[in-house]
Amino acid sequence: xxxxxxxxxxxxxxxxxxxxxxxxxxxxxxxxxxxxxxxxxxxxxxxxxxxxxxxxxxxxxxxxxxxxxxxxxxxxxxxxxxxxxxxxxxxxxxxxxxxxxxxxxxxxxxxxxxxxxxxxxxxxxxxxxxxxxxxxxxxxxxxxxxxxxxxxxxxxxxxxxxxxxxxxxxxxxxxxxxxxxxxxxxxxxxxxxxxxxxxxxxxxxxxxxxxxxxxxxxxxxxxxxxxxxxxxxxxxxxxxxxxxxxxxxxxxxxxxxxxxxxxxxxxxxxxxxxxxxxxxxxxxxxxxxxxxxxxxxxxxxxxxxxxxxxxxxxxxxxxxxxxxxxxxxxxxxxxxxxxxxxxxxxxxxxxxxxxxxxxxxxxxxxxxxxxxxxxxxxxxxxxxxxxxxxxxxxxxxxxxxxxxxxxxxxxxxxxxxxxxxxxxxxxxxxxxxxxxxxxxxxxxxxxxxxxxxxxxxxxxxxxxxxxxxxxxxxxxxxxxxxxxxxx
Amino acid sequence: xxxxxxxxxxxxxxxxxxxxxxxxxxxxxxxxxxxxxxxxxxxxxxxxxxxxxxxxxxxxxxxxxxxxxxxxxxxxxxxxxxxxxxxxxxxxxxxxxxxxxxxxxxxx
Numbered sequence: 001x002x003x004x005x006x007x008x009x010x011x012x013x014x015x016x017x018x019x020x021x022x023x024x025x026x027x028x029x030x031x032x033x034x035x036x037x038x039x040x041x042x043x044x045x046x047x048x049x050x051x052x053x054x055x056x057x058x059x060x061x062x063x064x065x066x067x068x069x070x071x072x073x074x075x076x077x078x079x080x081x082x083x084x085x086x087x088x089x090x091x092x093x094x095x096x097x098x099x100x101x102x103x104x105x106x107x108x109x110x111x112x113x114x115x116x117x118x119x120x121x122x123x124x125x126x127x128x129x130x131x132x133x134x135x136x137x138x139x140x141x142x143x144x145x146x147x148x149x150x151x152x153x154x155x156x157x158x159x160x161x162x163x164x165x166x167x168x169x170x171x172x173x174x175x176x177x178x179x180x181x182x183x184x185x186x187x188x189x190x191x192x193x194x195x196x197x198x199x200x201x202x203x204x205x206x207x208x209x210x211x212x213x214x215x216x217x218x219x220x221x222x223x224x225x226x227x228x229x230x231x232x233x234x235x236x237x238x239x240x241x242x243x244x245x246x247x248x249x250x251x252x253x254x255x256x257x258x259x260x261x262x263x264x265x266x267x268x269x270x271x272x273x274x275x276x277x278x279x280x281x282x283x284x285x286x287x288x289x290x291x292x293x294x295x296x297x298x299x300x301x302x303x304x305x306x307x308x309x310x311x312x313x314x315x316x317x318x319x320x321x322x323x324x325x326x327x328x329x330x331x332x333x334x335x336x337x338x339x340x341x342x343x344x345x346x347x348x349x350x351x352x353x354x355x356x357x358x359x360x361x362x363x364x365x366x367x368x369x370x371x372x373x374x375x376x377x378x379x380x381x382x383x384x385x386x387x388x389x390x391x392x393x394x395x396x397x398x399x400x401x402x403x404x405x406x407x408x409x410x411x412x413x414x415x416x417x418x419x420x421x422x423x424x425x426x427x428x429x430x431x432x433x434x435x436x437x438x439x440x441x442x443x444x445x446x447x448x449x450x451x452x453x454x455x456x457x458x459x460x461x462x463x464x465x466x467x468x469x470x471x472x473x474x475x476x477x478x479x480x481x482x483x484x485x486x487x
Numbered sequence: 488x489x490x491x492x493x494x495x496x497x498x499x500x501x502x503x504x505x506x507x508x509x510x511x512x513x514x515x516x517x518x519x520x521x522x523x524x525x526x527x528x529x530x531x532x533x534x535x536x537x538x539x540x541x542x543x544x545x546x547x548x549x550x551x552x553x554x555x556x557x558x559x560x561x562x563x564x565x566x567x568x569x570x571x572x573x574x575x576x577x578x579x580x581x582x583x584x585x586x587x588x589x590x591x592x593x594x595x
Contacts, residue, residue, distance in 0.1 A: 098579055099578070099579065101571060101575045101576050101578060101579060102571050193555075193556075194554075194555045194556070195555075195556065195558075208554075234563065237560060237561060238554065238558070240556070241558075241561065300544070303540060303541060303544065305537065306537055306538050306539075306540050306541050307541060309534060309537065309538060310538050310541070317515060321515075321516075324516070325581070326580070326588050326590055327577075327579065327580050327588055328579035328580060329579075331581040331582075335590075335591050336591065337591050337592075337593070338590050338591050338593050339516075340591070341590060341591055342516045343516055343517070343518045344518060346515075346516050346517055346518075347517055347518040347519075350517070355517055356527070356530060356531070356534075358515050358517060359508070359511050359512060359515060359517065359527075359531060360531065360534055360535075362511050362514050362515040363503065363511050363531075363535075364538075366511070366514065369501075372501070372542070373538065373541075375551050376541050376542065376544075376546065377538075377541055378551030378552050378553075379544075379546035379549045379550070379551050379552075380541050380544050380546065381551075381552040382549050382550060382551060382552040383544070383546070383549060385552060385555065417530055417533070417534065418530075418533045418534060418537055421534075421537075432552075433555060434554075434555020434556065435555070458555070458556060
């Protein structure tokens with residue numbers, strides 16, 4: 001098997017037993033990026049010199065016997081994480097010239113774990129999008145079918161892993177931005193509990209929803225990367241103030257007696273029927289492993305899209321007010337006064353979807369509408385959270401599809417925001433409630449991957465990864481390789 | 488995907504017209520291309536019509552959600568921490584002078 005098809009555990013084993021060095025492994029991935037990335041446009045910035053320097057340091061660490069489980073393994077970072085001295089664009093013209101002057105906590109933790117950063121990957125502008133088409137750098141493409149979207153906003157992360165251009169990637173998930181592209185590209189991804197990974201240095205979209213997480217081929221790999229990425233950070237005011245557990249500890253537990261909840265609103269008329277069949281088979285597989293299923297109702301989850309598309313734009317309009325052309329980012333040419341500088345820098349620097357969300361958010365927060373929109377949405381959000389708390393009295397984990405349909409064609413929905421937003425119906429509620437949720441590959445329809453979504457109670461990422469790993473121990477969907485990217 | 492008619496609840500739909508859109512854009516410090524205004528108004532109204540379904544939910548006695556785990560804001564000691572070097576921080580600005588950010592003249 002080629003290097004890029006090995007699991008993380010196999011790579012670590014190979015490094016430890018000197019079958020290959022981190023420098024060789026890194027060169028292998030850099031060569032693959034050069035050979036294949038023209039087709040999928042997953043990288044915005046590749047940093048070969050930095051990567052090889054980090055790989056050399058990793059090799060020295062391995063030789064001295066001080067390696068961690070991740071030392072010397074390459075990773076791609078979503079271009080939303082500030083990386084000291086490296087361009088951090090957030091997929092926007094606004095930050096096309098931005099060389100971050102400091103390091104985000106998550107990428108710093110990755111560095112400390114010995115991971116080798118290959119570069120920065122593509123994303124929807126400011127993480128606002130579900131198809132990667134709002135990126136200033138053009139959309140990343142789905143390795144399974146180059147005419148289809150890779151999903152978003154962490155589309156570059158998902159496409160890079162699916163094409164074997166990186167074994168691991170970081171992502172962020174505000175409304176499904178890790179899980180949906182993972183589903184579309186046939187890889188695994190987990191959005192941890194809100195607060196589990198630090199938001200410091202992660203460019204803010206909607207602060208009460210934003211959460212970083214790992215993306216990889218398997219649940220086992222996710223657990224190893226999440227161990228490095230999580231933990232309390234005093235630089236993040238909403239960081240979960242407790243030590244993170246070892247997320248690999250429960251991987252091998254039996255699923256006997258596991259109660260799986262099937263929420264009615266996840267199996268509604270919007271679910272593509274052939275996708276429904278694939279999800280049902282995945283559920284059967286878990287039952288064979290000893291799980292039992294129970295139907296649960298999450299009555300207010302049906303309003304997730306409506307709730308999210310008030311709260312997220314409201315917070316975004318506030319967060320993005322910092323881009324004013326003064327301290328960082330794009331500045332228009334020859335402003336004739338300060339107002340002109342603000343207006344034109346923002347108008348020329350932001351793309352259409354970002355502007356639309358800033359406008360919606362500004363309206364929702366304006367005097368006279370604040371109670372009707374924002375406060376009302378936060379109350380409905382509370383009801384969604386309570387629905388989940390009630391459901392988890394009947395079950396240990398919730399199962400459903402990640403998306404209502406497989407990856408659609410590039411351009412198919414780009415002119416129709418509401419239709420695009422409706423594609424997020426199954427992922428949004430986990431963000432609104434702040435719950436950990438994962439997507440793992442469970443089959444194909446129309447030649448495109450299908451994602452199985454699993455949602456766990458607060459702080460039970462280890463349980464989530466246990467279920468995902470047990471499923472992956474008896475299936476091989478996560479080991480499928482996109483045609484054209486085998487070599 | 489087929490757009491479901493239930494999304495548009497004309498009964499209580501709040502909507503904006505092009506003048507209100509311009510006003511919102513001014514508040515957000517966004518200049519709008521005149522030609523894009525009709526379509527943008529339409530798109531905004533589609534999104535607002537969708538959001539209007541929230542009005543039908545009974546939320547009496549429900550507190551707005553502030554944090555998933557009901558945490559309150561953490562406080563820290565008021566002491567000086569390591570900060571990023573000002574010079575380095577200002578490398579990201581288009582125009583600075585002796586530690587200050589330069590903008591067009593505000594007062595003549």
